[in-house]
Amino acid sequence: MIHSKLKAEGRPQTACLKAKLKRGFTLIEVVVATGILLVGVLGVGAFFATSSTITRHASYTSIASNLAQGFIDEEISKSYDELDPGTGPKARVSDVASNPFYNYWKQVNITLIDSxxxxxxxxxxxxxxxxxxxxxxxxxxxxxxxxxxxxNR
Structure with a gap:
């Protein structure tokens, strides 16, 4: 509309006015938009990597807690005299490589204590x-x- 109005009045068009009349994106606008998009995508990627690590740690800790509770139950079910004081060996929970607990080790220590x-x-x-x-x-x-x-009761 401005373009046709200026032509009708017989005024010459300047370079600045011609630039305003053009439609589209400049190279700088494309670079800035790409940069903003890249920051967002990298942020989401970092979030997923971190959350994956945290989830894996929680899973390992949960499995270890359940295993430890099971070993406590095994030891507490023994009679008092069967529990020999000392430091037990560090041993794999399972010797079968396909067992899900193969990558866990246990150690049982029995200590005499006072009141x-x-x-x-x-x-x-x-x-x-x-x-x-x-x-x-x-x-x-x-x-x-x-x-x-x-x-001992």
Missing amino acids: DLANSGSDIGLKKIDIFVFWQEGSSEKNIQLSTVKT
Whole structure:
């Protein structure tokens, strides 16, 4: 409309006015829009990578907690005299590679304790059972510990 009005009045069109009349995107607008889109896509990608790592860690920890609770139940079901004080060996939960628990290790430590739950050299009828479950997560070893007390009653 401006274009036809100027022609009708016989005024010459300037370069600036011609640029305003053109429609489309400039190279700078395309670069800026691409940059904004790229920042958004990279942000979403980073979010998914981080959430995947957090979810995997939660899964490993949950499995280890359940395994440790099962081992606590096994030890507590034994009689008091069957629980020999000492540090047990670190051993795989399963020796079968196809078993889902193959990548977990356990260690059972039995300690004589006194009524204040401090380590004791004599047996007053209290033993502390410490269960450690280990697993490899990335390049580092993680572990969880559960403890309970068994009495001689």
